[in-house]
Amino acid sequence: MLLRTGRYLVSTLQTRNASNVSFIGLGQMGNRMVKNLTSKGQEVKVFDILPAALNSAANLKGAKLCNSAEEAAKDSNIVITMLPTGDIVKETLLAENGILKGIPKKSLFIDCSTIEPKMAQELSKISKENNIRYIDAPVSGGVTGAEAGTLTFMIGGDPNDMKEAEPVLNKMGGKIFHCGNIGAGQIAKLCNNLILGITMIGTCEAMNLGIKLGLDPKLLTNIINVSTGRSWSSDTYNPVPGVMPNVPSSKGYEGGFSVPLIAKDLGLAEAAALSCGTPLLLGALTHQIYRALILNGYGDKDFAVVYEFLKGQNK
Amino acid sequence: MLLRTGRYLVSTLQTRNASNVSFIGLGQMGNRMVKNLTSKGQEVKVFDILPAALNSAANLKGAKLCNSAEEAAKDSNIVITMLPTGDIVKETLLAENGILKGIPKKSLFIDCSTIEPKMAQELSKISKENNIRYIDAPVSGGVTGAEAGTLTFMIGGDPNDMKEAEPVLNKMGGKIFHCGNIGAGQIAKLCNNLILGITMIGTCEAMNLGIKLGLDPKLLTNIINVSTGRSWSSDTYNPVPGVMPNVPSSKGYEGGFSVPLIAKDLGLAEAAALSCGTPLLLGALTHQIYRALILNGYGDKDFAVVYEFLKGQNK
Numbered sequence: 006m007l008l009r010t011g012r013y014l015v016s017t018l019q020t021r022n023a024s025n026v027s028f029i030g031l032g033q034m035g036n037r038m039v040k041n042l043t044s045k046g047q048e049v050k051v052f053d054i055l056p057a058a059l060n061s062a063a064n065l066k067g068a069k070l071c072n073s074a075e076e077a078a079k080d081s082n083i084v085i086t087m088l089p090t091g092d093i094v095k096e097t098l099l100a101e102n103g104i105l106k107g108i109p110k111k112s113l114f115i116d117c118s119t120i121e122p123k124m125a126q127e128l129s130k131i132s133k134e135n136n137i138r139y140i141d142a143p144v145s146g147g148v149t150g151a152e153a154g155t156l157t158f159m160i161g162g163d164p165n166d167m168k169e170a171e172p173v174l175n176k177m178g179g180k181i182f183h184c185g186n187i188g189a190g191q192i193a194k195l196c197n198n199l200i201l202g203i204t205m206i207g208t209c210e211a212m213n214l215g216i217k218l219g220l221d222p223k224l225l226t227n228i229i230n231v232s233t234g235r236s237w238s239s240d241t242y243n244p245v246p247g248v249m250p251n252v253p254s255s256k257g258y259e260g261g262f263s264v265p266l267i268a269k270d271l272g273l274a275e276a277a278a279l280s281c282g283t284p285l286l287l288g289a290l291t292h293q294i295y296r297a298l299i300l301n302g303y304g305d306k307d308f309a310v311v312y313e314f315l316k317g318q319n320k
Numbered sequence: 321m322l323l324r325t326g327r328y329l330v331s332t333l334q335t336r337n338a339s340n341v342s343f344i345g346l347g348q349m350g351n352r353m354v355k356n357l358t359s360k361g362q363e364v365k366v367f368d369i370l371p372a373a374l375n376s377a378a379n380l381k382g383a384k385l386c387n388s389a390e391e392a393a394k395d396s397n398i399v400i401t402m403l404p405t406g407d408i409v410k411e412t413l414l415a416e417n418g419i420l421k422g423i424p425k426k427s428l429f430i431d432c433s434t435i436e437p438k439m440a441q442e443l444s445k446i447s448k449e450n451n452i453r454y455i456d457a458p459v460s461g462g463v464t465g466a467e468a469g470t471l472t473f474m475i476g477g478d479p480n481d482m483k484e485a486e487p488v489l490n491k492m493g494g495k496i497f498h499c500g501n502i503g504a505g506q507i508a509k510l511c512n513n514l515i516l517g518i519t520m521i522g523t524c525e526a527m528n529l530g531i532k533l534g535l536d537p538k539l540l541t542n543i544i545n546v547s548t549g550r551s552w553s554s555d556t557y558n559p560v561p562g563v564m565p566n567v568p569s570s571k572g573y574e575g576g577f578s579v580p581l582i583a584k585d586l587g588l589a590e591a592a593a594l595s596c597g598t599p600l601l602l603g604a605l606t607h608q609i610y611r612a613l614i615l616n617g618y619g620d621k622d623f624a625v626v627y628e629f630l631k632g633q634n635k
Contacts, residue, residue, distance in 0.1 A: 185535060229511070286605065
């Protein structure tokens, strides 16, 4: 009987060890994700290279601040990263006092950052060479979803690794999709955000046109939202100030999903499209519009601010 | 008491006269709208300049086929048009045997065509000069909505005229919005379809990218539909064959909303935007993409066929 229980033993071991979690990258997303982990009873060793970001977790019961990724990863059987770019994830993995220096063999490395699908494959390769397991697990839902613990996780990698990650991911989100092999989570994320960027600008163009021609913004929104122009950008995150409460457009385009972040995702989508010879006609222009906005004073605003750009400034 | 019942008398008169309805333009939309009118007990005098279109109503109980717009409009207190362009509506109004020759004074002319907002104002002016009333009442919902009697009407003009139109419009649709003055219905319609055209191409680009990179189309759709990329184009009218049943993409892109029709609406949106100096960055490119599709063999297909164009042909 013992011979046949290897699988069961591993499973027990994983359940026990799941309490050893570390989280690296405490930015707008990461610090909220850690808040949900700790508030739901998960102890977490945390690290961020920026002291201010690291200190955001100082008052969280169950969060242990560490001095390096190495220290955070030590004794952890699950290491989560939420970082700005693929290069930074790679650096955090390989650095002098990086993750690989601390993480125990066979542990699970979960990267929640949005990065190039090809970089995800490279990180997987490095992980494998170092006898640790890797899945890509980018999220959708943004800062609001991170705060509420309702993120959607898009997973690429071994389904068993995903299963092992689920109890921890469930503390930060509502839905978990297995998308395919390593990198597939990133691909799904980029596809979604490609539509998001395009649809948001389309909604801004149409709302601006209608308002300039005399329509009431709320009336136009109501019409669109029961018609074929309906989308998340119109019915949940309307870009026109005053149409909806509690969205960035009604708060001076503060908070939310910044222009540089959507521009980054659109750049990744373009690179991915280039890798397989796939045309992105609106995607390419959408990317360039957001790039131009960054250079024209909109770099710290929510991405719905394109409405203000189209409307023009009263000078 | 009699002195104070003028309003009541008018109202009674309108209710009685509402049974005198004529409908001009029996194309893909018009013939289905007439079908709903007659099936709900509304007698209609109908006309179309194309004999085949006119004959589509030959077997409808309650539809009386006429030989001209003049003949149809005669004795009608409500005349409805559903025609391809603003110029055609104007011609149908002013022609030798056109609407104005037949329509009784003070009757209500309801134009359901999608036309330039400025043309709507011109038609209103001509109507006023001829002592008839005019509202613009373009629809959303397409052929499916026309068939099911669930169209949305977007009204520009006098609210009292709209009220008079409602009992008749309700037989063809579910929702009626008063958008503002003459032309405002057209503006709302163009704004909605501007978003529609853009979002459809964005959805096609992202679905194509994800599929080329190995994602399952249904899985990707499921992810998008619970994420920020969600829209009518993804969750109701998905452009990828096989993802949803009973949509044009799953039926060889037959039926539905043809490429020339969305191109027409996008051209009208561009003209409207030009009239008020409003930029349409994605809208302009979207228009041009559909124009290019018309010239490359997609002119008789549903507008979701842009997916097939982006995917490329196996040659």
